[in-house]
Amino acid sequence: MPLEPVAQLLPTILDLPFRDGYVWSVMYVSLYVSLIAVTLSTLFSIPVAIVMGFTEFPGKQLVKSIINTGMGFPSVVVGLVVLFAVSNQGPLGPLELIFTKEAMIISQFVLATPPIAAISLAAITGVSDDVRAAARVLGGTRIDVALVVLKEARYGIATAILAGFGRAISEVGSVLIVGGNITSADGISKTRTLTTAIQLEARQGQYETAMILGAVLVVLVLTVNAIVVRFGDRGVQR
Numbered sequence: 702m703p704l705e706p707v708a709q710l711l712p713t714i715l716d717l718p719f720r721d722g723y724v725w726s727v728m729y730v731s732l733y734v735s736l737i738a739v740t741l742s743t744l745f746s747i748p749v750a751i752v753m754g755f756t757e758f759p760g761k762q763l764v765k766s767i768i769n770t771g772m773g774f775p776s777v778v779v780g781l782v783v784l785f786a787v788s789n790q791g792p793l794g795p796l797e798l799i800f801t802k803e804a805m806i807i808s809q810f811v812l813a814t815p816p817i818a819a820i821s822l823a824a825i826t827g828v829s830d831d832v833r834a835a836a837r838v839l840g841g842t843r844i845d846v847a848l849v850v851l852k853e854a855r856y857g858i859a860t861a862i863l864a865g866f867g868r869a870i871s872e873v874g875s876v877l878i879v880g881g882n883i884t885s886a887d888g889i890s891k892t893r894t895l896t897t898a899i900q901l902e903a904r905q906g907q908y909e910t911a912m913i914l915g916a917v918l919v920v921l922v923l924t925v926n927a928i929v930v931r932f933g934d935r936g937v938q939r
Contacts, residue, residue: 726890727898735870738809746818754825771815780875783808800881808875813865824857
């Protein structure tokens with residue numbers, strides 16, 4: 702493999718303001734917002750999936766349709782709705798959340814919840830009826846049966862969380878609207894994420910910098926993916 706392209710990229714890499722804290726601050730904001738949003742979404746979505754997977758109630762199909770529709774809901778529309786909610790005229794206006802990381806967390810929570818809930822529900826309902834029957838034959842209570850099913854569906858649930866994280870950390874439109882892509886006077890990110898930084902650098906013609914930031918984003922996503930795959934492999938081996 703020729704070394705010329707690598708050599709040409711070295712000055713660009715060295716020019717990135719790692720020492721000034723810009724890139725690190727952008728990475729921190731991206732991970733901070735996405736991890737908190739996905740954690741909150743998981744704490745909300747998994748119980749919803751469990752309830753829908755083990756009980757029957759009026760309107761269940763409607764709720765399922767809403768969740769499935771939410772998986773393809775335009776992120777820009779979500780950003781506009783959240784922006785209105787946190788604006789001075791909105792219900793959350795007194796909290797002064799506009800153009801803050803908290804507003805970005807709300808936006809990513811809304812985006813991550815449908816895929817986590819839908820995929821988790823599919824994983825739970827996809828467990829064979831034989832597993833449920835075997836747990837009942839062995840004298841298991843309703844809670845015991847549910848725990849057995851959740852154990853069988855854990856890899857699918859982990860995949861759901863990964864899908865939610867992927868959608869959150871790769872989001873551009875909604876976080877740009879509610880966060881504002883703001884940095885401080887010294888260049889440290891306040892609400893700028895890796896995706897919005899990539900967009901900004903590309904618009905300014907700084908394609909090398911944008912590609913390097915993109916590579917950083919891909920590495921972060923692949924790292925999380927590797928963790929989930931390893932978790933799943935351990936689950937299969939047990």
